[in-house]
Structure formats: structure tokens, C-alpha cells
Amino acid sequence: MRPAVRRVTVWALPVAFVGFFFVYPLVTILGRGLWPDGGLDLSPLGDVLAADDVRGVLWFTIWQAALSTVLTLIAALPAAYVVTRYRFRGRMVVRALMTVPFVLPTVVVASAFRALGFEHSIGAILIAHVFFNYAVVVRTVGGLWAHLDTRQVDAARMLGASRLRAFTAVTLWALRPAILAAASIVFLFSFTSFGVILILGGPRRATLETEIFLRYNQLDLRTAAALAVLQLLAVIVLLVVSGRLQGRRATALGLTPASESARPIRSRSDRTVVAGVLASAAALLGTPLAVLVSRSFDTATGFGFGSYDALTELRRGSVLFVPPIDAIANSLLYALVATVIALVVGGAAAFAVARSRRGGLLDTVLALPLGVSAVTLGLGFVIAFDPPIDLRTSWVLTPIAHSLVAIPFVVFIAAPVIRSIDPRLREAATMLGASPRVVWREVDLPVAARGLMVGAGFAFAISLGEFGATAFIARPDRPTLPVVVFRLLGQPGVENFGAAMAASTILMVLTLGAVLAIERLRAGELGTF
């Protein structure tokens, strides 16, 4: 590709994709509420803002999301440090395990928390948000941390800086974009959290997201649209502020391959740090997971594989029955398609964002799907993609919806990495006679690939976990594992419950395997750098 063509493509592709699959359906559904008869009527917005209970809901939505974000950072940053800066046996598995909570269906996790004795409370909401979003911080921040040149810290130390000072002045400063990106994502997920609020918070707690859901269920399109606009505005403010803070024109960092920056565990203090962090992660993430796994083996007749057999036997003769292998195949297929879309669109966007002064705008627009209520977007799909387009009931809508959530991850993770490429490297290549195309292929792409692969891991996990709007749209019968779990829990009976736990356990194993495979791909990548 010629550079000019490439510049246009990296902009046009993400803009067209998000414009058609996100902005268009969103505007269509909001329009049904706000300009039902052709004329814009903003009165619902005023009504909503004037209502005391809505202000209460907005305030609760914001503070629980902010607190969830802070707690997640506190819990997960040490883990990001340990799994990226230390080399120890099983490190990849640990990192992959930390991603597992991210994909689990909320109902299943909620039932594990309930089994651990959590009552309806704000505490249960916060812990669940930390549980789900832990991986966001570990992977987003870890993605950059792994490549920070330790020599900068060494130099600071040599120049007389204390350990703490070197950490805050050099490491935290360098990680700032990644930390802010991770914090934004965690905030948005908590801000639009739905199942966790309803199930673990109990019916007394309401957030904007749950209110929007209820209004749409009542077919009150006006109020729902007004609330959705309010939510959208809050999200835009957050993203703009976070973008400013990230300082997009960050200087190039000296990045190194991860294999060089990670060190083995040598001293006693190393051992204490690693053991302490891993133990706390095991307690926080491992306990609910262990409850799920043990329940999948806990049958009426004692410990055994009965629930797994039930998964292949229960309702075998009915249309609801899905052989587990089919559900696995469906899950993998959707995840693969969503990942490819997210990589292509998000990859292009990452270059656009990293290379352009106006990239911040694109960055913000791409992140919006993270902060928009799933039910709004789902209904938007249903009414916007009517004939002659008629994608409403097509299976591709599922991976597309998943990729909308996955794209910002790819951009958030890859853009800082691309931005950090030392321009001198490219200049040197040019000087040595490389054409712009060769420079792009030999310099930019290999570096970008590191960030892109981390993003790909996320995209895959997001899709496996069935994030987003597709839960609310009519879909032909190609059920994924989370769908199987929901169906089983929809009917009474010990066998149904056990089989749901078994399906959840399979989902966990699948995620683990997928993330490990992607990590391996990524490791191979770095070797060549």
C-alpha cells in the first residue's frame, strides 16, 4: 500500500465500521424516543434530569463505578507487575487464569458469590467488579510494562533516586497511558454493569443501565432514550478527560522485548512479593472459580462426572438441546470472527490514533461502545438493520457486536505501543534505503504486533463471554456456551443446575486454552524482534 492510501485506509476503515454498526443503530433507536414524529423533542431529557430519583441513580452509578475502578487498580496492579517483571514457572498459565473471570456469565459468578455467603450489598457489587475486571488491568498495563526498559529505572537509581522515587518518577510515569486506559475501561464496564447490579446488589439498587433496561422493557422509548443520552454524555466526558490525562503526544519510550525485561526470582524479598501477590490473586479470583468447578462435580450421588454426562444427555431429543461440542464450536467460531474483525479494524485505528494529532477523537468514538447500554444498542440493531439491509437476524451480528467491545481494547493496548516506537529507528531504516512500505512492514508492524496480540487475546475472551448487545436481540439458533448456561438455569432441577456448572467449567477451560494459545503466538512474535 502507498503511504497516502494507507493513511486514508487506517482512518476510513474504523470510521466506516463504527459509523455503520454502532452510530447508525444507536441514533436510530434514540430517534424513536427523541424525534418520534420527525421533530426533535428534548423534553424527556429535561423530565429525566428534573427527577430526584434519576439524580440519585446517576450519582450511585458514578460513585460505585469510581470505587470499583480504584479497588480494581489496587488489587490488580501488583499482579500486573509480578506476572510481567518476574520470570517463574507457570507464569503464562497464571496470567491466562487471571483472564478466566472476565468471560464468565454473571449469573454463574453471582451464584458462586452467593454460595460464599455474600448477601445483597454494595460490597458484593464492588468485589464482583474487581473479580470481573482484574484481567483488564493485568493485561492492559502488563502489555506495556513487559516492554519498559529496566535500564531507565537503573539509571534513576544510579543518579541517587530512592526505590520509591524511581518507581513513581520513571515507571508509573511511563505506564501512565496504560493505567489510565485500563482505569477508563474498568470504569466504563462498572458504569454500565447490569447483571452484577441486579443480582448481587439486589432489587433495591438501580444504576442508569438497569433503569434503561426497565424502561425499554416497559416500551417507554422516550424515557429510555433520555436516560441513554445521559449515560452517553457521562461516558464522553470521562473519555475526553481520560484522553487528556493520557497525554497522547507521549515521547517515545525505550522498549525492549519482554524476555529481556523479566527477571528470575532471586532474593528473599522477590519471593515474598511474588508469593504474596499470587496468594491474594488466588484468594480473590480462585475462590469463586473453585466453587464453580467443585459444584460441577458435586452430584446427587456424590463426587463425579454426572453433571458432564447430563450436559450431553439432558433434553437430548429437544430443539433446546445442544451437544456441548456444538456449543464449543459455535463459541469458538464467533470468537474467531470477532477477533479477526477487531484486529483488522482496531489495528487500523491504532495506527491512525498513534500517528495523528486528531487521533484522540477517533480513540474516543471507538471507546463509546464500552459505555453504551447493551439493551439500547441491541434494540438499535433490530430496528436499524431492517430490509433492505436486513441483518437483524443474521448470525454475523453477534461477532460484530462482540468486536465493537473488543476494538477499543485493541486500540487502547496497541496505540501506546505504536506511539512508543522510536522515530530514529524508522529514520535509520529509511536512511538505509528502505521504502516506506518496507519501513512499515519491518519496523512498525512487528512492534505493533505485540500490542495487537494482547488485544486479540482480549477480543477472543470478550466474545467467548458473550458480551453485549446480542443478548437482547433475536437470534437464530446457534447457541454458545454462555447461552447453554442460561438455558439450563432457566428450568428447575438439580441436574439442570449441575449441567450449567459443568458448562461454565468447560467455558473456563476453553478460555484458558485460547488465551494460552494466543500468548504462545505472541511469545513467538517477540523472539523475532
Added chain:
Amino acid sequence: MRRRIGSLIVINAIAFTGLTTTGSAGEQETITLVTHDSFNVSKGVLRAFTRSSGVKVRILRAGDAGQALNQTILTKDHPIGDVLYGVDNTFLSRALDNGIFDAYESAALEQVPSEYVLDARHRVTPIDRADVCVNDDKRWFREHDIPRPTRLEDLADPEYRGLLVVESPATSSTGLSFLLATIAHFGEDGWRDFWADLRANDVVVVDGWEQAWYEQFTAGSESGEHPLVASYASSPVATVNKKGTSARAGTLLASCFQQIEFAGILRGTEHTRAARRLIDFMLSRRFQADLPDQMYVFPVRDGVALPAAFEEFADVAPSPLELPPSAIQENRERWIREWTETVLR
């Protein structure tokens, strides 16, 4: 790197082909049945329909019953399917008011008691009934030597303090039906007092049926601590012991609210004939007999034999509580709001 991407594309292409070939099967007429997530039918029964009518049925699941209906309403200018199955009497008026159905009077309705036919113009056809009732854990009451409750009033009695778990009517159709049961029983003037008493009696409110049954109900889960739950008349069947001799859960028959599920032909369909055949088929003996085992609901057709477990352990209230669909439509949102103020705020 390049080779890896290449192999990804190949895998992808294979997967896509797989999808398209399974999607189209011959020249048969295909109609789309829009329904809720808990819809289920035996494969053999559906195949029998296709064999006898030449019509293939594509099933489109669209969330819970309320969401499936809402989507159908929002898309009524370009219907996403040909038949909608799963509108119940609590949402019937919303469906009828929005004019999404074409009328069709199936000849098979002769076999259905007229009390289930709620629309005289036959825009919807009754298919099944699934009464919402309070279930109790019989074993728990025996072990604690407390008599099982028999009336709705009992639930507010201090003897049953902290024993009942219900679903929020704002988020759960089961919860909505139970609220309607109390309104039908206590009347517009009395239901809020009853709920205030229930609140004083420590009623537990959860978001959905899954949480009520699998997390709170003693006969539905190991961790449950509440022996009374708002669920269905058919739910005790799920608690039958291994030998099939007794069910752990029972039903408080005086608490049952009649819930009838309907199917209707979506206005604008190009497959009217096939859609009608599907409605006829849903009232056929074969489909009706398949309902209990598949969806935990009862057939509306007379003289359909029930599976043994249902015959024995599912209780059918002789005269369930009822409210006219138009009254439900008119007041639903207000009732839910008042309920929220009474019970949650």
C-alpha cells in the same frame, strides 16, 4: 507471521461454508417462529410438522417473553418473523393494542376450553398454561413442625417470618404474575397493605426466577434458606426423588395466578397459509402432549394425557386468580411503581 494469518483465514473460510450449507435445505417453504428463550419442543414433533406440511420452521429466540414481544412491536413495519409464540395474558393487551397480529380462528380451538380464549377476534390463540404459584418445601415444614401455609394471608403471618422469597415484578415475569395474584385476591384497596405486611415479615426480593429457585429456595438449592418461593404449579415436578415416589416441593393452590401463553400470526407475513398450519399444529394433540416435559407448562387442549410425573406431582389450581388483560395493561406500570415504593424504598 504471514503463514499464521493464512491459516486463520483458512479455518475461517471452512467455518463459513459450514454455516451456509446448514442454513439452506432444499426448496421447502420456511417460516420463522419468534419466541422466548425458554421455548422448547421435541425434535421429532417439529420434524413431524415439517413432514406433514412441507413447511420448515426456523426458531428465533428473542430474550424473555417481554423482550420478544417488544422486539416484535418495534419491528412491526418489517416483521422479523411470521409467528410469535410466548405472549402471555400479562402482556396480551400490549400486543393487541399495537396491532401486530392478523386474526385466525383455528378449527382446533373446538378442543380448547373457552375460558382460555381471551381475544374474541382470535388475533391470538391460546397454546399453553403455566400458573404462577407459591411453592413450599414440604420436607422443611415437616422437619420444623410448622403447618404448611394454605392461604395468601398466611404469608404475612409472623409464623412464616423470613421464609418467603419472591422475584421483583419490575425484572421478572414470575414476580409480576405473583404481584397480580395478590392484586386479584386483595383488590385495589388491599394489596399494598398486604405487601407492607410481607415486608414487615421479612420477605426476600430477588431479581429473577433463577436466583429465587437456585440460590434461595431450600428445595431448589443446597445453599437456600427459604422454604417458600414464587414459582410455578409445575415446579414440584423438578423436585421428585430418584425413585419417583414423592416430590419435595408442593404448591400453595390459593396463591396461583393464571398464566396463559398465546401464539399469533404476525401482520405482514408472506406465509399466511404456512403460519396458519403452524398454529393448527401447536394445538394438535402431538404438540400439546409434548409441552409439559419440554417447557414445564400444561396443555390447553382438553383430553391430552400428562406425563406421569406431572399427573402425580404438578398441582393445578381448580380456580386460579385472574385479572382481565386490559386492566393489567392499563395499570401494570403503576402497580409496579407502587409495589417498588411499598416493598423496596
